Each structure stands twice: as C-alpha cells, then as structure tokens.
Amino acid sequence: MTKYMILIYGDDQQWQAMTAEQRKAHAAAHDAFTAKAGAAILGGEELEPATVATSLRSDASDRVTITDGPFLETKEVVGGFYLLEAADIDEVTALASLLPEVHHGHSGVEIRPVVDHG
Numbered sequence: 001m002t003k004y005m006i007l008i009y010g011d012d013q014q015w016q017a018m019t020a021e022q023r024k025a026h027a028a029a030h031d032a033f034t035a036k037a038g039a040a041i042l043g044g045e046e047l048e049p050a051t052v053a054t055s056l057r058s059d060a061s062d063r064v065t066i067t068d069g070p071f072l073e074t075k076e077v078v079g080g081f082y083l084l085e086a087a088d089i090d091e092v093t094a095l096a097s098l099l100p101e102v103h104h105g106h107s108g109v110e111i112r113p114v115v116d117h118g
Contacts, residue, residue, distance in 0.1 A: 003042065003114035004092045006082040008099065010107030011075055012049050029100035037084060037095045044082035076107070083114070 018026065034041060055067045079101075086092045092111050101107035 001085045001087060003116070004084050004086060004089070005112050005114055006044075006084065006092070006096050006099070007078055007110040007112070008080040008082075008101050008107070009076045009110065010079050010101055010104070012051070012077050012079070014104075014106040015079060016049065026100050029098070033082075033095065033098045036098060037082075040084045040086055040091075040095070042083040042085055044080065046080040047078060050077035079107070089113070 034044075051069060053069055055069065056064055057067070058064050084092055084095065086095075089111065096102065096109050096111055099109055101109055
C-alpha cells in the first residue's frame, strides 16, 4: 500500500463567500467522500484562510525571513488536505473525484505519492 496526499486548492474568496446552504452541501460532499474512503483516510483537515499563514524563507546568507501570509501571491491557495493509503493511483483518483472541489470552477485537487523512506 502507498500513502498519497490529496491537496485541496481553491479561491479563498469563493470559499469565504459561500452561503450557509452552500457550506452545508459542501460539508455533505466531504462526508460522502470520507464515508466512501473509510479506513483509507489516515488524516485530513481543513486549513484556516491563507491570510493567517506564516511563511519562512532563507536568503543566500542563511538568514531566515518570516512573512505574514502565503509566500506567493496567487488566486488559488491550499485549503485543506487528506492523507490516504491506497493500492494505487487509480484508487485514489476515483476517491478524490468525489471531492466537491473537483467540481467547482474555482478549485481543484492535487494528488501526490508520499515518499517512503523506510
């Protein structure tokens, strides 16, 4: 079995502008995903808006700079993640296709295998 990270990207402003009804439908879609994925889910969380992020980078002299917000100015930000264990990428893509972010024009998901160092 391989571990996969599903990164959920989208437009923070679109997520913040959702009505109560839209939020309820969005949560129900995530509930359906978690029910279908079951024990394959090893973890996952929704993240606070990118505006409360803190970014760290170092320069050529290894001096660390701390910046409020995401490092890059971008319309799409990481809004959450799931960590799954699955037999192969086909299984993960089938599950991830259930996520509501895949079906909205302002968002999407990225799936990446986790490196096994062991």
